[in-house]
Amino acid sequence: MSGVLLDLIRMKRKALDDLDADIRDHLEREMADNIDRGMTPDDARAAALKRFGSIALAKEDTRAVWIPVWFDQLMQDVRYGLRMIRRTPAFSAVVMLTLALGIGLTTAVFSVVNAVLVRPLSYPNADRLVWIATPEERSNEELVMSPDLMAWRDQAQSLDRLAGFFIGGERIDVGDEVVQARVVAATDGFWDLAGARPALGTVPRPGEQGIVLSHAFFERWFRGDPGVLGHAVPLNGRPTAVTGVLPPGFRVQLPPPPAWSGVQSGEVDFYRASIIQPPGPPGPATAVQLFEVIGRLKPGLSLARAHDELDAIRANTEKAFGAQFRPRRLRIVLLADKIVGGARRSLIVLLAAVVLVLLIACANVANLLLARGSTRQREVAIRTAVGAGRSRMLRQFLVESLMLAAIGGTAGVLVARLALAGLVRVLPEAVPRLVETTMDARVLAFAAAVSVATAIVCGLAPAFTVRKTSVHDVLKDGARMASASAGSLRARKTLVAAELALSVVLLVGAGLMLRSFWRITENPAGFCARACVNDADAVLGAAVSRKHEPDCVRR
Amino acid sequence: MSTGEVRERIKLLQGTLDLLVLRTLLLGPAHGHAIMKAIERSSDDVLKVEQGSLYPALHRLIKRGLIGFDHGTSDNNRRAKYYRLTPKGRKQLAVETSKWDKLASAIARVLRPVT
Numbered sequence: 001m002s003g004v005l006l007d008l009i010r011m012k013r014k015a016l017d018d019l020d021a022d023i024r025d026h027l028e029r030e031m032a033d034n035i036d037r038g039m040t041p042d043d044a045r046a047a048a049l050k051r052f053g054s055i056a057l058a059k060e061d062t063r064a065v066w067i068p069v070w071f072d073q074l075m076q077d078v079r080y081g082l083r084m085i086r087r088t089p090a091f092s093a094v095v096m097l098t099l100a101l102g103i104g105l106t107t108a109v110f111s112v113v114n115a116v117l118v119r120p121l122s123y124p125n126a127d128r129l130v131w132i133a134t135p136e137e138r139s140n141e142e143l144v145m146s147p148d149l150m151a152w153r154d155q156a157q158s159l160d161r162l163a164g165f166f167i168g169g170e171r172i173d174v175g176d177e178v179v180q181a182r183v184v185a186a187t188d189g190f191w192d193l194a195g196a197r198p199a200l201g202t203v204p205r206p207g208e209q210g211i212v213l214s215h216a217f218f219e220r221w222f223r224g225d226p227g228v229l230g231h232a233v234p235l236n237g238r239p240t241a242v243t244g245v246l247p248p249g250f251r252v253q254l255p256p257p258p259a260w261s262g263v264q265s266g267e268v269d270f271y272r273a274s275i276i277q278p279p280g281p282p283g284p285a286t287a288v289q290l291f292e293v294i295g296r297l298k299p300g301l302s303l304a305r306a307h308d309e310l311d312a313i314r315a316n317t318e319k320a321f322g323a324q325f326r327p328r329r330l331r332i333v334l335l336a337d338k339i340v341g342g343a344r345r346s347l348i349v350l351l352a353a354v355v356l357v358l359l360i361a362c363a364n365v366a367n368l369l370l371a372r373g374s375t376r377q378r379e380v381a382i383r384t385a386v387g388a389g390r391s392r393m394l395r396q397f398l399v400e401s402l403m404l405a406a407i408g409g410t411a412g413v414l415v416a417r418l419a420l421a422g423l424v425r426v427l428p429e430a431v432p433r434l435v436e437t438t439m440d441a442r443v444l445a446f447a448a449a450v451s452v453a454t455a456i457v458c459g460l461a462p463a464f465t466v467r468k469t470s471v472h473d474v475l476k477d478g479a480r481m482a483s484a485s486a487g488s489l490r491a492r493k494t495l496v497a498a499e500l501a502l503s504v505v506l507l508v509g510a511g512l513m514l515r516s517f518w519r520i521t522e523n524p525a526g527f528c529a530r531a532c533v534n535d536a537d538a539v540l541g542a543a544v545s546r547k548h549e550p551d552c553v554r555r
Numbered sequence: 556m557s558t559g560e561v562r563e564r565i566k567l568l569q570g571t572l573d574l575l576v577l578r579t580l581l582l583g584p585a586h587g588h589a590i591m592k593a594i595e596r597s598s599d600d601v602l603k604v605e606q607g608s609l610y611p612a613l614h615r616l617i618k619r620g621l622i623g624f625d626h627g628t629s630d631n632n633r634r635a636k637y638y639r640l641t642p643k644g645r646k647q648l649a650v651e652t653s654k655w656d657k658l659a660s661a662i663a664r665v666l667r668p669v670t
Binding site for chain 2: 008011012015016018019021022023025026029030033051052053054055057058059061062064065066
């Protein structure tokens with residue numbers, strides 16, 4: 001396809017190359033013929049020219065065979081627009097800066113929305129991954145006890161994989177020092193669920209202990225030395241074999257660790273196998289491990305079906321361990337929804353807010369363009385007088401505002417990049433998955449679409465008021481050109497009113513958001529954190545054995 | 556000028572010039588001026604063509620691949636562009652000619668019905 005186009009372009013260049021020479025040659029031959037017929041050179045030239053017709057028209061028609069007329073005119077408009085921008089640098093700079101801010105803010109927020117809400121998780125079959133929890137009736141602790149996890153793993157038909165994990169801080173001896181690291185301890189199913197395929201070595205065999213290092217941790221503390229594979233490294237004082245190293249790009253996307261665990265969310269340093277201990281016979285001394293649980297639905301199964309099955313299995317387990325635990329309920333949601341949590345609504349509100357800002361920027365720019373439009377009436381009148389049609393003028397104005405918006409939009413993408421880099425650096429945990437924010441093709445397409453829409457919104461108003469310009473009046477009465485027509489004045493007043501209205505909406509919205517934020521921080525969660533810790537103790541009901549230490553909640 | 560000016564000249568139908576150019580080039584490669592002269596001469600100067608309109612027609616035909624061109628030197632030692640028929644153009648000429656014949660005879664039948 002593009003080969004054909006290239007051929008055509010090459011052909012065009014070759015054919016058009018010496019059109020002038022061709023026509024000159026033609027005229028000279030005709031002239032020579034005329035002289036042979038006895039004319040004087042002057043008459044011969046005049047007759048030849050008359051016979052040929054308009055040279056300019058012939059050239060234009062010939063060019064039009066190869067280059068579509070609209071393209072030629074577009075290039076003219078672009079050249080003209082560039083000249084306008086250069087001639088009024090201050091005006092153009094203000095317009096472009098305003099647009100850059102508006103488009104930049106909108107693009108930045110959209111890239112966050114894109115990363116957090118639109119893009120799927122980076123796991124294989126991410127749309128089938130679910131988060132499973134059994135919170136107690138009036139509590140928010142979303143943990144699962146090992147008897148439930150084992151029963152589900154052995155009996156559930158609606159899941160094709162299930163894994164328990166726990167994010168914690170652990171001490172690992174890297175040779176010359178002991179490092180406090182952020183660790184995911186996970187059961188067998190985790191590796192497959194998370195798509196963790198080590199670049200070096202393997203994942204631990206089922207039922208065996210083992211450490212899988214993240215690439216960054218491997219580089220930093222083991223200097224990237226593959227010799228560490230197969231060696232036992234003291235982990236919490238107990239030698240544990242390093243079995244693998246993950247590839248550099250690997251990263252898990254998990255909900256932030258529970259607040260009471262005291263672990264900050266952030267990059268995971270390494271992963272280790274966690275082995276589920278059989279709980280032993282039900283009784284007051286039963287020890288259970290606590291896990292966060294993720295699973296993968298079988299294809300085509302609904303959340304509701306899985307919920308019913310898991311709940312039935314859980315009911316049996318509850319009967320067996322009965323009295324020791326308080327009543328719990330089953331909660332199963334898509335992992336993506338669990339990770340994003342309440343951020344969805346805030347992000348959508350934020351997006352709406354920046355769109356309002358963009359609209360205000362548009363109104364400002366439209367106003368500026370209108371103001372300039374009234375000083376350009378004379379130019380428009382002259383161009384109309386020499387034969388530019390209404391649609392041609394309209395198109396020229398649109399091309400001009402498109403160019404302003406294109407430059408503003410490009411600057412806006414840079415603004416967005418800077419804003420995002422700053423945001424991710426200062427507040428990486430402000431929104432879940434914020435660190436994944438990048439400006440991918442979708443974001444760039446969004447920025448381009450916003451720029452075009454902005455150009456049309458900003459450019460149409462002045463184009464239409466100019467359209468109404470009366471050629472006769474403007475050309476006849478030079479004094480009138482300085483004063484804006486009533487129509488354009490009315491348009492400008494309307495714009496200012498709209499702008500004011502938008503600003504008020506934005507201000508009120510921001511005020512309300514601040515107020516609810518104030519309320520949230522004033523009265524954090526409706527209960528005190530201390531009580532929550534005590535409550536967690538009560539949730540366990542039976543004494544938590546401290547000997548299965550790493551998987552248990554330790555205090 | 557000559558008698559041609561006295562005679563009434565007929566304006567060409569849209570697109571007919573392309574056909575005439577193809578027909579002229581069937582005789583061999585020629586430069587623009589020669590093509591125009593040949594058309595005028597063989598139509599006994601009846602057809603009124605602005606010579607300038609030859610060039611868009613030539614370029615239309617080049618774009619459709621019906622004619623090609625080479626640079627050559629003419630009789631009086633001047634460089635000129637020589638247009639020539641391509642095999643594709645030869646085929647197209649046959650098609651267009653038979654189409655034209657059909658059209659012409661059909662119109663003739665309508666205008667002068669055999670009574």
